[in-house]
Amino acid sequence: MKILRFDEPELQFGTSTHVDIRFGLMNYSPLDFDSDAAPKRIRVGIVGSAASIEGLRDWLERCRNEIPAKQSRQPNLFPRFPGFRSDIAFCSELTFDSALERPISSAAIGDIITGTVRDEQKVRAVTAIVGEVRSLLEKKPDVIVCALPPQLLDAFEPDDDSVDLNNEESGPSTPDTDTIDFHHLLKARCMALPRACPLQLVLPGTYDSKSRRRGKKRGRDIRPLQDDATRAWNFHTALYYKANGVPWRLVHDPSKLQTCFVGVGFYRTLDRESLFASVAQVFNERGNGVVVRGEAAVVEKEDRQVHLSADNAYILLCRALDEYRSEHKTIPARIVVHKTSSHNAAEIDGFTRAAKEHRVEYCELLSLGKSFIRLFRNAEYPPLRGTFLSLDDRNHLLYTRGSVEFYATYPGMYMPRSILIGCDRVEQTPRFLAEEILTLTKMNWNDTQFDGGMPITIRAARQVGNILKYSGQNDPVPSQYSFYM
Numbered sequence: 430m431k432i433l434r435f436d437e438p439e440l441q442f443g444t445s446t447h448v449d450i451r452f453g454l455m456n457y458s459p460l461d462f463d464s465d466a467a468p469k470r471i472r473v474g475i476v477g478s479a480a481s482i483e484g485l486r487d488w489l490e491r492c493r494n495e496i497p498a499k500q501s502r503q504p505n506l507f508p509r510f511p512g513f514r515s516d517i518a519f520c521s522e523l524t525f526d527s528a529l530e531r532p533i534s535s536a537a538i539g540d541i542i543t544g545t546v547r548d549e550q551k552v553r554a555v556t557a558i559v560g561e562v563r564s565l566l567e568k569k570p571d572v573i574v575c576a577l578p579p580q581l582l583d584a585f586e587p588d589d590d591s592v593d594l595n596n597e598e599s600g601p602s603t604p605d606t607d608t609i610d611f612h613h614l615l616k617a618r619c620m621a622l623p624r625a626c627p628l629q630l631v632l633p634g635t636y637d638s639k640s641r642r643r644g645k646k647r648g649r650d651i652r653p654l655q656d657d658a659t660r661a662w663n664f665h666t667a668l669y670y671k672a673n674g675v676p677w678r679l680v681h682d683p684s685k686l687q688t689c690f691v692g693v694g695f696y697r698t699l700d701r702e703s704l705f706a707s708v709a710q711v712f713n714e715r716g717n718g719v720v721v722r723g724e725a726a727v728v729e730k731e732d733r734q735v736h737l738s739a740d741n742a743y744i745l746l747c748r749a750l751d752e753y754r755s756e757h758k759t760i761p762a763r764i765v766v767h768k769t770s771s772h773n774a775a776e777i778d779g780f781t782r783a784a785k786e787h788r789v790e791y792c793e794l795l796s797l798g799k800s801f802i803r804l805f806r807n808a809e810y811p812p813l814r815g816t817f818l819s820l821d822d823r824n825h826l827l828y829t830r831g832s833v834e835f836y837a838t839y840p841g842m843y844m845p846r847s848i849l850i851g852c853d854r855v856e857q858t859p860r861f862l863a864e865e866i867l868t869l870t871k872m873n874w875n876d877t878q879f880d881g882g883m884p885i886t887i888r889a890a891r892q893v894g895n896i897l898k899y900s901g902q903n904d905p906v907p908s909q910y911s912f913y914m
Contacts, residue, residue, distance in 0.1 A: 432804070433860065435815035437835060437879075438868040440677040448835055450877040451508050451662050453677060455518050461675040462520040468672040469521055474529040474565040476558055477576030478538060481633065482530050485576040488636030489513075489523055492661045499656035506836040506878075510661040519669055529570055531561035533578070542584035550584050551611040559618045566624045571672040574629045575615070582632070585611060608699075610895070617899035620912045627671035627911040635660050662877045670874040671911040675717075679868055686791065689761040690869065691749055692886030693768040695726055695735045696894030705735050708897060709749045710889035710910065712872070718910030719752040720893050721745065734770040742779025750787045752908060763791040763856075765865070767886040771796040772853035781854070795862060796851035797887055800826055803846065808832075810839040814880055816847075817863050825850045827863045829870045830882050840880060848883070875914055889913070 439446040443458035461467040473489075475482050496510035511518040541553040562573055612630060619628045634654055655663070666676055690712045695705040707723030724741035728734065737745065746766070754760055764784055766772075772780070772794045784792035802820075804812045810832040818826040830845040832838065839845070850866065852859055869884030881888070893913045900906065 430818065433817045434813055435817060435864050435867055437815065437833070438864070438871060439680050440871055441680045442677050446680055448879070449505065450666070450677065450871070450879050452505075454666070454877075455508065455511050458518065458520050459669065459674055459676045460678050464675075466673070467521070468571060468669065468674045469515060471521060471523050471572060471668065471672045472529065472570045473523050473525055473668075474531070474562075474568070474570035474573040475525075475576060476531045476561045476565065476573065477533065478535070478578035478580070479532045481576035481578045482532055484633070485574065485631055485636045486525060486530075489525075492665065493522070496658040496661045498658055503836055503838050503840075506838060506840055507656055507659065508662075510658040510665075513661075513665045519665065519674075521669060521672075521674070523668075529565060529568055531565055533557055533561065538578055538580050542580060547585055548609045550581075551609050551614065554581050554611065555615045555618055558615060559622070562619050562628070563622055566622060566626065569624070570626060572627050572629055572668055573619075574631055574668075576631050576636075577633070579633050610899075613895045614899045616896045616913065617904075620896075620907050621900065621904045625907065625912070627909075629664075629668060629671060631664070635664060659878070663875065666877050667875050667914065671914075673911075676874060679872070686762040687759075688763045688765060688865075689750075689753055690865075690884075690886050691746070691764060691766045692884075692888075692890035693723070693745070693766060694887065694890030694894050695769065696891075696898045699898045706894075706897075707737055707741070707745055708890050708894040709745055710886060710893055711749050711753050712869075712886060712889075717756065718889060719749070719756050719908050720906060720910060720913065721749045721752055721908075722897060722906050723748075729773065732771070732773075736770065736773050737776050737779065739775040739779040739782075742776040743783045744779075746780050746783035747786070750783065750789070756908070760787055760789060762789070763793070764789050765793045765862075766795065767866075767884060768794070768796050769798060769887060769890070771851055777854050791856045792854070793856055793862070794854040795866075796853055797866070797883065798849050798851075800847045800849035802826060802849075803844070804828070811845050815867055817860065818847075819859060823852050825852070825859045825863060827866060829867060829884075830880050833880055836880075840878060 437448045439448050440453055442453040443460055443462040445457045447453035492513050494512045498509040499507035501507045513519055515522045537557055542550055558575060565573055638654055669676055692710040694708050697705055705726040707726050709721040709723055711719040723745045726735050726737050729736050780794060781792050806812050812828050812831045814828055814831040814833050816828040826847040827850055828847045830841055866884050870881040871879045872885040873881045889910055896913050
């Protein structure tokens with residue numbers, strides 16, 4: 430048994446490279462800081478109650494200046510937030526205007542939460558918020574922030590607090606007894622509006638730590654709230670990206686082939702009548718994504734996994750490559766497909782046929798999933814992030830979460846699990862492919878702590894699928910990933 434450990438990948442920022450997102454932005458500015466296309470002034474629209482709008486705006490004003498670092502023995506894990514101004518770090522600033530604020534009245538909130546059926550409450554809330562977003566879009570904001578009123582959260586989840594206040598990515602969770610996810614429904618309805626712009630949801634605990642809700646059944650916090658500086662980092666980085674900024678990219682290696690990464694995931698339609706449909710997310714080294722709605726998929730009896738037919742796999746990759754050409758005016762020399770289930774013979778045939786037709790020289794197909802195999806080391810903390818083990822010629826383990834030397838600790842709450850990498854059709858070595866996957870875990874613009882679990886290809890495909898299930902077949906599908914994150 431041979432175990433390898435990869436060095437932490439560096440990212441490219443404005444004037445240099447760094448392994449850490451926050452230190453890279455603080456010391457070297459965003460990748461596009463000197464570009465005319467960079468968002469130097471971000472017009473922010475806000476929807477919420479009068480109190481939540483005021484609370485958010487006050488917090489954003491405080492974030493123009495430095496937010497001190499959390500007192501810790503791991504200073505690299507909890508750095509200060511330098512502030513969001515044109516003369517430091519992001520080289521950008523947020524602009525506010527009362528005309529870009531749309532408060533929802535107390536009476537309207539009362540009407541929304543009337544009744545006991547949570548799904549009805551969520552639909553009413555989405556309808557009210559979408560109406561305000563539609564009005565704001567006429568004033569052409571760059572990003573709209575929804576400061577969710579606490580009364581709605583209490584109505585959606587009256588018995589327990591399972592909302593992740595650490596970042597907007599997960600949004601309010603949906604209990605098993607509910608059929609509608611508020612976060613996903615709201616994103617789907619807003620992105621279908623004319624002249625739509627990206628939407629950012631903010632929960633009360635983001636801008637006011639005192640409003641951290643507790644699980645009423647257990648009388649305690651579900652998970653600890655992130656420190657003030659970390660919350661500021663995550664929010665402003667996501668906002669910068671949603672305003673069409675480019676915070677960082679993969680380090681460009683001119684000796685390597687130009688590569689396009691495609692993530693394929695699956696989602697069940699909302700009526701649960703159709704089995705699954707596939708979603709692709711296309712990325713290049715700058716992290717520019719192109720969203721593609723895929724074709725129908727089925728659960729095969731042989732392995733009980735979700736698969737595409739050969740024709741549907743062909744159509745999906747052709748559509749993805751056509752969108753890539755339209756966006757980037759070229760076709761890559763190499764394409765790497767990350768999928769949440771293994772590639773069967775039909776999918777391999779469909780994907781390789783599409784690559785050949787588009788004259789893509791190399792087409793590599795990998796399946797990624799959580800592994801139940803764990804490694805242990807003789808130390809206080811779990812295995813190091815970047816630990817790699819080959820089980821056989823096809824299957825390999827990679828720790829994308831684990832102890833991090835730069836942080837001098839393991840930053841997670843639970844024992845980390847490794848990723849199982851299945852090399853279904855490859856040209857490069859498993860080691861080369863695993864190092865790419867490790868780097869792609871750092872392309873998540875919702876979280877500035879770089880030890881993400883899944884690469885952005887899989888993470889994005891899942892996020893897109895969660896939202897597209899609330900979109901009709903004829904609804905417009907924005908191609909920019911910023912609408913879905």
